Amino acid sequence: MIPDNCKYTETHEWIKIEGTLAAVGVTDHAQDALGDITFVELPRPGTIVKKGQACALVESVKAVSDIYAPISGEIAEINRSLEDAPEKINEDPHGNGWILKLKDFDEHELSGLMEAEAYKEFLESEE
Numbered sequence: 001m002i003p004d005n006c007k008y009t010e011t012h013e014w015i016k017i018e019g020t021l022a023a024v025g026v027t028d029h030a031q032d033a034l035g036d037i038t039f040v041e042l043p044r045p046g047t048i049v050k051k052g053q054a055c056a057l058v059e060s061v062k063a064v065s066d067i068y069a070p071i072s073g074e075i076a077e078i079n080r081s082l083e084d085a086p087e088k089i090n091e092d093p094h095g096n097g098w099i100l101k102l103k104d105f106d107e108h109e110l111s112g113l114m115e116a117e118a119y120k121e122f123l124e125s126e127e
Contacts, residue, residue, distance in 0.1 A: 001028045002027070002028070002029075002119055002120055003016075003094050004115075004116045006094065007070070007113035007114060007115065008113060008114040008115075008116070008118075008119035008122075009070045009113060010114075010122065011068050012026055012027045012029055012030035012033075013025065013030075013067060013070050014026070014027050014070075014093075014094060015071065015110075015113065017110075018101070021076055021077070021101040021102065021103055022102040023098045023100075023101050024070060024102065025089070025093055025094065025097055025098040026089060026099070028093050029123055030065075030093070031090050031093045033062075034058065034062055034065060035061045035062040036061045036090060037058055037059070037060045037087060037089045037090050038060060038061060038086060039057075039058075039059040040057070040058055040082040040083065040086045040089070041057035041058075042078040042079070042080070042082065042100065043056055043075050043078060044075065044078075045077060046075060047074070047075045048072075048075075049073065049074075049075065049102070050069065050072045051069055051070065051071050051072045051106070051109050052069065053069050054066035054068055054069075055067060055069045055075070055100065056099050056100060058086075058089065059086075067099060069102070070109075071102065071105050071106055071107075071109035071110060071113075072106045072109060073102030073103060073105030074105075075101075076101045076102060076103035077100065077101040078099070078101075079097075079100065081096070082099065
């Protein structure tokens, strides 16, 4: 499942603009590759992140993976429900499994991200 209303990175994060905020999470492909997610280390709200900077950590039965900021901005919100239920990322990666939301983000950086169709092609080229 690759929602059309998001943009995507080569490191398998998605971003969706929600008014003045940008929600960020990992793609369905990423959660599937990671396997059962057992822990999420969330950033502190107020933290300024740069595009490509590691800003969260996801631990699964298979690996520990950094989550990278798809664009630069300030962490406005974090999904605290993941602290007690990290499996939400596996169950609903593009919905209730969002990881963080950015504010004061650089909209110009969005143009460097992939649309859904380009991300599908990227996944096919990786296989």
